Amino acid sequence: MLDRILKRFFSKRALFLLSAVVLIVARTVVAEKEQLLAAGQLSVHEIEERLQECPLVQSLNEHKRATSPQTSSLIARIFSVLFPGSPAVNALLATLYISGPPNFLLALCPPNIDPSSLSIMVAFAVGGLLGDTLFHLLPEIFLGEDSPEHVSFVLVEPNRNLLLGVAILVGFVTFVAMDKGLRIATGGEGGHDHGHSRAHAKDEKKGAAATGVDVVGGEARNRKKGNKSSGNAVKKSGNKEVSASVKLGGYLNLIADFTHNITDGLALSSSFYASPTIGATTTVAVFFHEIPHEVGDFALLIQSGFSKRAAMGAQFVTALGALLGTVIGIAVQEWGSGDPLDGARGRAQGLAGTSLTWGDMLLPFTAGTFLYVGTVAVIPELLETGPNKGKELRNTLLQFVAMAAGAGIMLM
Template sequence: MAIPSLRSSNMLKYSIYALFLGLAATVCAKSILIKDPSLLTLDEIEENVQQCSFVQTLSKHKIETSPAHASLTTQLFALLFPSSSPAINALLATAYISGPPNFLLALCPPNIDPSSLSVMVAFAVGGLLGDTLFHLLPEIFLGEDHHDRVKFVMLEPNRNLLLGVGILAGLVTFMAMDKALRIATGGDQHSHSHSHSNPEPSSPANGSTTSSKQVKSNGEVRQRKSKKEEPTTTTMEPAPINPSVKLAGLLNLIADFTHNITDGLALSSSFYASPALGATTTMAVFFHEIPHEVGDFALLIQSGFSKRKAMGAQFITAVGAFLGTCIGIFVNEYGSGGSDSAGGLTTGIWGTSLQWGDMLLPFTAGTFLYVGTVAVIPELLETGANKSQELRKTALQFGAMFVGAAIMLGISWS
């Protein structure tokens, strides 16, 4: 039977791949069954499959049809992450997402309004969800693509179920952290996107003084007595910060520290999955960190911190990202290193081929899903009374979200 040419259109090409997938498995059966299949590791199965002549033909075709030159994003990622070690690249990525966003705080005015960051937050949501849907989830269930050969995926239902459990665990963990913080602050004063209200009106002393002077200025005819009382408003000492706002600021530092730990886990697990996934996850986290850090900075200023102390506190919480990265490196190095030495597909978690290090990436995807949806989107859904202004603001938010997702899609496509 004549085999159709592999140099046809993409649709025909992938139809041929699907048609002859069973043939490839049949041709390769002898080489795989030399050893008991239950004793083979995934790497050994992949090595046996790559030795088949039909698979080698497909790999040769893939190399011939691949772009001759690396894309601009590939060159940029190679410049930013030059090492072949995923551990070193993960540490570099942690420095990228921790340093510049914190240095940008020096340019922020102390009286910045967190609600003005809604467009930037929408852009970060698009980046996070784009990275999760276009990069993380495909990588979790299908594995890493290789530019120099084709890859076959072995279906393992229980393995997929455990990966789904890891995604759910990440989402529930962040939900528990968010809920605990809301309980500790006495209500919905904390939001991951940092849309905090101005604490000044909540001060009883300030509120009573202002209302009494408004009554005097509005109820009395402009007399000299009222004019004498006007200087008292300028020489008046600043009202004390509401204790609940102080508590919210301190608890937000703890939440920021733990959140940075999960960012570090995300970076390390993604780089151990593949260099490309690590680079795109770094971009997604970086886009999210800018409004995240600015919102935390504004809350600390409202809580009574000076600008210098607020910036110092943010740099301290950045240590959490390096801690999370180191934890992720340790788990990936020692939690999945036994897959080859143990020998067999049933030596992993609950009789599957999964190792504990493989669960970090699904956990990361779950945290990104929570941050990008439950923790941030409710703020973007808030509307005001001015309809025309809200329509313009909504268009900007959706546009920013689309741009963030489109960047992730473009990187994945190329």
């Protein structure tokens, strides 16, 4: 009887002592962390480094390295050769890569190319853009990039995810406003997509039915010889008459293209400052999108009365928008991403009391623009069908295969 009482007493006493020790240790750790933060001695990055010194975290790091060893793949080696410098240097190099080759390819394009024939390439670009946004940008925005050598920790702050979501929405709505403004300025024509000629061809056919004009080879010709063309035809390019609205659409598309390239530059700069891997994959996605985009705009300029040389020159000028966007993004990252902690009191002095800075808003903003370009601006073109059902089914299958290939490259 006495033995059972002593065992129960000592077991309860041991449990009480163990609980007290755990409580003291927990209070000590919390008090030390609050003291360091209150004194402004640790930033968020420094807290991450201190956590890596914890024995439990070091054990997790060893387990991670043992179960998922880092391998040097061919793609990683190629990226290291293409982007060997700092984030700013790599962003400028990426801008050169996405602006130079697509524009030089225009020299090989015939002047009468139909941008609607680029649907397979457009589908491939859609897969790349959406794959980069969903597989890389959004996880990086909310969780950060995984490291192959150590575990990572996410600081959960009030309003942080809310602000990041707002930045994504602002990027999306910015392109909605730009596209809507372009459509209003051109009287419902145009829009920032790759199927420009299809819309103009429809308008020409409607105009021909109403005014007695034949449409031959995409050109409007008066049925009555000797009759002068209507008052809105302001310029001739060979035998082709270019209406004022089509001419205006060409110039407005150049403005939209310049603005679009600025956002591409912002995307490249913000992604390289996030991580080299995110920057490289974003460069690949933008590059594959730029080829059909530049060809489509080139065809629209030809239809608007530009010569081939003038259209190529205009495309090179709009390519400077990407360089401008990259420089702006680098400036924001370098001077707008300081330590958000107040050195005196340790309070978060970032946006809305969080650790976010203006530089952190660039990546979610560009993710919003990518979502718009990859869905609203391009998907409606892929949904258009013709009267030949068999041909459309084959094209649809090829488009899905191309879209899956674009997304698959992002998974690599």
